[in-house]
Amino acid sequence: MSQSYLEVARQGKNSWWRYLLAILLIFFLWFIVGNIITGILLIAFIGISSPNSVLDSSELQLKITEFIKTPSVAAFVTMNVGFIFLGLGLFLAVKWLHQRKFLTLINPNAAINFKRLLSGFGVWFMFQAILMGLELILNPGNYEFAFNPAQWFLLLPCALLLTPIQTSTE
Numbered sequence: 001m002s003q004s005y006l007e008v009a010r011q012g013k014n015s016w017w018r019y020l021l022a023i024l025l026i027f028f029l030w031f032i033v034g035n036i037i038t039g040i041l042l043i044a045f046i047g048i049s050s051p052n053s054v055l056d057s058s059e060l061q062l063k064i065t066e067f068i069k070t071p072s073v074a075a076f077v078t079m080n081v082g083f084i085f086l087g088l089g090l091f092l093a094v095k096w097l098h099q100r101k102f103l104t105l106i107n108p109n110a111a112i113n114f115k116r117l118l119s120g121f122g123v124w125f126m127f128q129a130i131l132m133g134l135e136l137i138l139n140p141g142n143y144e145f146a147f148n149p150a151q152w153f154l155l156l157p158c159a160l161l162l163t164p165i166q167t168s169t170e
Contacts, residue, residue, distance in 0.1 A: 003108040012100030022097050026089035034082030041078040042067065073155045080162040086169040 046067045068075055094102045103110040136143055 005108050008100075008104045008108040011104065012094075012098040014098065018097045022093035025093055025097070026086065029089035029092075030082060030086040034085035037085070038078060038082050041074075041081060045074045045078060073151060073158055076155065077158055077162065080166050083162070083166040083169045087165050090169060 042064060046063045068079065090105070091102055094100060094105060101110040103112065106112060
C-alpha cells in the first residue's frame with residue numbers, strides 16, 4: 001500500500017527538541033567536522049610544508065583559489081568530501097533522533113524505484129547531450145579533446161562515489 005509523504009512525516013518521534021538536535025547534529029558534522037577534514041586535505045594538497053610556515057591571508061587565499069580551479073582529482077575530492085559528513089548527519093538524525101527509516105526521505109514506501117531513477121537519468125542525459133551538441137556546433141572553439149587516461153581512471157571511482165552523495169545530500 002502506497003503512503004503519502006505527509007503520512008510518512010508523522011512516523012517516528014517528532015518532538016520539537018528532536019528537530020533542534022537534528023539541526024545541531026547535521027550542522028556540527030557538516031560545518032565543523034567536514035570543514036576540518038576539508039582543511040586537512042587543503043593543507044595536504046596545496047603543499048604547506050610545515051605548520052610554522054607563515055603565509056599571509058592573501059597568499060593563502062590565492063593558493064586555495066588556484067588549487068580549487070585546477071582540474072584535478074584532488075580538488076574534486078577536497079570540494080566534495082564535506083558532503084559525506086552532511087549525509088552522515090542526515091542519516092544519524094533520521095535513524096537515531098527521529099527513529100524512522102532513512103529511505104522514507106527518498107520515497108514514502110522506503111524503497112528506491114530504480115526504473116524511475118534510470119528513466120530520469122536517461123531524460124537528463126538526453127537533454128545534456130542535446131545542449132552539449134548544440135554548443136559544440138555553435139562554439140567549437142570552446143572544446144578541446146584532452147583525454148588523460150591516468151587522471152580519468154582515478155577520477156572515475158571518486159566521481160561515481162562522491163557525486164551521488166553530493167547530489168543526494170543537497
